[in-house]
Amino acid sequence: MNNYFDYAASTPVSQHILNAMKPWENEKFANASSAHQAGRASAQAIQRARELIADKIGALPSEIIFTSGASEANNLAIKGVAFKHLDGKGHIITSEIEHKCILNACAFLESIGFVVTYLAPDKNGRISPSSLAEEIRSDTILISIHHVNNELGTIQSIEEFGAIAFEHNIPFHTDAAQSFCKCDIDVDDMDIDMLSLSGHKIYGPKGIGALYVRDARDSELVPLIHGGGQEAGLRGGTSPTPLIVGLAAAVESYPTKSDPIEKQFLDVMTQFDCIRNGGVSVVPSTWSVTFHTDEEVTRFTSDYPWLISQGSACNALSNVASHVLSAIGMSEEVARRTYRISLPPYQLSES
Numbered sequence: 001m002n003n004y005f006d007y008a009a010s011t012p013v014s015q016h017i018l019n020a021m022k023p024w025e026n027e028k029f030a031n032a033s034s035a036h037q038a039g040r041a042s043a044q045a046i047q048r049a050r051e052l053i054a055d056k057i058g059a060l061p062s063e064i065i066f067t068s069g070a071s072e073a074n075n076l077a078i079k080g081v082a083f084k085h086l087d088g089k090g091h092i093i094t095s096e097i098e099h100k101c102i103l104n105a106c107a108f109l110e111s112i113g114f115v116v117t118y119l120a121p122d123k124n125g126r127i128s129p130s131s132l133a134e135e136i137r138s139d140t141i142l143i144s145i146h147h148v149n150n151e152l153g154t155i156q157s158i159e160e161f162g163a164i165a166f167e168h169n170i171p172f173h174t175d176a177a178q179s180f181c182k183c184d185i186d187v188d189d190m191d192i193d194m195l196s197l198s199g200h201k202i203y204g205p206k207g208i209g210a211l212y213v214r215d216a217r218d219s220e221l222v223p224l225i226h227g228g229g230q231e232a233g234l235r236g237g238t239s240p241t242p243l244i245v246g247l248a249a250a251v252e253s254y255p256t257k258s259d260p261i262e263k264q265f266l267d268v269m270t271q272f273d274c275i276r277n278g279g280v281s282v283v284p285s286t287w288s289v290t291f292h293t294d295e296e297v298t299r300f301t302s303d304y305p306w307l308i309s310q311g312s313a314c315n316a317l318s319n320v321a322s323h324v325l326s327a328i329g330m331s332e333e334v335a336r337r338t339y340r341i342s343l344p345p346y347q348l349s350e351s
């Protein structure tokens with residue numbers, strides 16, 4: 001698929017990663033919870049993966065809870081904290097431009113009595129740390145703000161959010177589905193208490209992700225899936241060894257350089273009358289582009305029939321402007337001329 005430019009929606013799994021996963025699908029299929037030798041081999045493979053992923057974000061292996069993806073990790077973080085407070089309820093702070101899974105989890109919590117504040121971004125999609133500080137209340141139980149925006153590529157100042165949350169002794173969660181492996185993350189330096197990540201955004205398989213939970217065993221997070229005690233009791237279900245091994249292999253082999261297609265893409269864009277949204281602090285692989293006229297849109301889409309999204313993939317099937325573009329003040333008319341073009345992601349060099 002050399003016309004695929006929707007990597008922020010999903011990435012392909014390489015043969016190398018498929019090969020790493022394969023033995024755990026057939027000849028080494030034992031349940032990682034089984035006490036026999038074959039079960040222990042699965043458990044060890046999972047433990048190695050847990051160590052590798054923990055190491056990537058400066059966490060302990062015991063703090064990594066495998067889930068089916070970032071949507072589940074986000075739900076576990078938000079509902080898992082909220083469900084500790086079902087008696088007295090409480091206040092949650094997030095932003096208007098989170099992924100739909102966060103916004104819909106928060107909307108559900110509002111429907112059962114929680115209060116949610118949605119911070120507004122500026123026109124570049126940046127959430128200001130001072131706006132967060134202003135909204136903190138005595139009953140705030142959770143702050144959840146994403147790291148990199150999936151539609152704009154904008155990088156948020158999560159270390160500043162973390163510092164504010166720490167100062168007020170409020171747990172801080174970040175949805176890092178679009179930043180994990182791309183950006184350097186250290187959960188201690190950044191005062192992150194919970195962090196969501198997803199396999200299929202980093203060349204890993206679909207159906208696997210993780211939630212980092214600080215001191216997971218003592219976190220008292222309420223599980224969404226009660227089961228046989230897997231994942232520190234926070235997420236029941238037989239561990240998907242092949243997917244977990246695939247996720248770790250993806251982390252290990254994550255590219256450190258841009259794909260040559262990035263340069264070709266930059267050359268193409270110079271031929272069109274358009275602007276890039278999202279401000280100066282953006283990841284190089286995610287482009288939100290507004291064409292100046294309908295004619296430019298037509299010229300672009302006919303000359304380059306790329307597989308891209310308007311807004312995010314999740315919004316693509318509806319006709320309304322995405323909630324992110326609306327939140328940064330874009331009219332429906334301008335949003336219709338705006339596309340998300342996302343290139344193969346890679347690790348940004350330390351700045």
Ligand SMILES: *Cc1c(COP(=O)(O)O)cnc(C)c1O
Nearest residue numbers: 069070071099150177178198209
């Ligand atoms: C893709 C994405 C998700 C959802 O991840 P899944 O693993 O597909 O559930 C959540 N948040 C952001 C920012 C994403 O880009």
